[in-house]
Amino acid sequence: MCLHILGWFILTCMVCWASLAIYYSNLPAVVRPIAAALFAIGSFGAFYFIRAHVFAISGFGAIFVVVLLWWLSIPPSNNRDWQPDVALLPSATIDGNMVTIHNIRNVDYRSESDYTVRHYDASFNLAQLRSVDNFLVYWGSPLIAHTMMSFGFDDGRYLCFSIETRKCIGQKYSAVKGFFKQYELTYVVADERDLVRLRTNYRHEDVYLFRLNASKEVMRSTLLEYLRVVNRLREQPEWYNALTNNCTPNLRGHTAPYNPRGKWDWRLVANGYVDRFMYEEGVLDRSLPLSDLKKRSYINGTANATGDASDFSRRIRAGVL
Template sequence: MLRRAVRLLATIAMSVIVTAAVAWGVMAIWFDGPHSRVLAGAIAAGVALVSIILAAIVHPFLRGLTVALFPVIVVALWWTSIPASNARDWTPDVARTARATFDSNRVTIENVRNFKYRSESDYDERWETRTYDLDRIRGLDLFLSFWGPTQIAHTIVSWDFDDGQHLAISIETRKEKGESYSAVRGFFRQYELYYVVADERDLVGLRTNYRGEQVYLYRIRVPAADARALLVDYLDQVNRLADHPEWYNALTQNCTTAIRGHAQNIGAGRRLDWRLLANGHLDQLLYEREQIETSLPFAELKARSNITDKAKASDDSPDFSARIRQGLPEIPGS
């Protein structure tokens, strides 16, 4: 009796796995396969049909389900071999890749984005070369930007230098001309991974002033040495992507999971938490872990951290970074 129950549970579990795997294989072919919708549809239908037939004709049924995974494995092998590229007809805002050159404690970064916007799609392109003294890093800040849903946010990390400079890096999709972001397509090989290395006025002001997003700014409790190590790790990845492009993935390689990966690289990673995926609650997680200011009730801290109106008022001001930080709690002690 027990043996039958275990076998039944195994069959149910395997059925779910095979169904999910076949569904993934069908979508992978549809999104990343031939440009011809007819051909892509035919191949996807063929993979699904072969899996169904194998499950039906191979006995016992549990073995048939296992064999039914073979077509999906073939699809997965093809899918993982699709190369990313830096040579596409990119939209102007992601047309150039940054590159960092280190010289002792100084780093020079080419193609720091500092666009002047009139609207989200109308701007003057300004790509700059900037030099930063790594010894002058004093802190690290995190922006959370909400464009609609409150469960999901876009995260931007910014480094604070004691000479008043700020360097912001946003991990995003690199889109081609005529291409727009799709949450579903983000799970497939549709967008290259792109690190926007930019002035805060560009990255933050674009969202508050021209995209109508709500943006929150939190000062992170982190030793200056860790903030420096994190920036170096980020810039090492920036250089790798300039030479060896990678794919963005909405689950495994997105704006927040990639941050956690960098933190782990420098030995500052924490245990996995569901709020790293539903990152609209990331500030609450940081509050619980005492990585942001905790002397205020969380609701009050969150309200004070909303810098949307200050960013709108600052717009193209040269002291944008200083103005959006007015009224924020002091940087927590390291």
């Protein structure tokens, strides 16, 4: 009985996934809902009406494999009608300790949707890399957060990375669409006055800044790994995936090879709790209980008071351990 229920559950999940994959695909818009409905109705109908269940399941399995292979073959692209804030991809030139970042974003916001996009190039000396920080951004459920990494240098500059969906003009983010090849992946490289201030001052999301304990070697290797992916995405676009290819799993992927404490944890999926994981692993300061550390790490008040001041990054770190 239990195996029978489990089998029906697996088949139902397969039908739902394949139907959604067809609905959110590169087929013509008028065809997608019809094709998805026909697949779902045909699949469940076959399971119910065909008495030879082995035949029905075998036939469904063959069709499912065809749908899966077709869906996997849908290619990502760097050539679309992109929103202005993600239209220009960054890149990096690496020469020993000297790294030049091209197309660092520095958007001038008047509101969340009214802004002027600006970019610039800048060089950084990896020998002067002094810190790495993690931003946790909550916009709804406490289970889920957006994570950003920021690298600080001796001259007071910070280089911030946000792994995001690269949306076309008119697109909005959907958690469901995020599983079905609706967005390309992009690494936004920007000033904190851009990436952080957008979330604190204009979207009014809850943002926490955590200073990370990491060796110079780990910081350097992690930054170089980010930049290698930045360069790769210019040549080989990738699909964003809300489960497997987004901000937090990729963050772990960048740091784990260089960090002996790096390991998988369920809180890397329910990443709203990733601060607890980092605290337990000793990545965060443990001189205070986590609840007190988190209060000191909440930067919205300071960020709103600071506005677009040129020393935004310095001010939001005041009092943060």
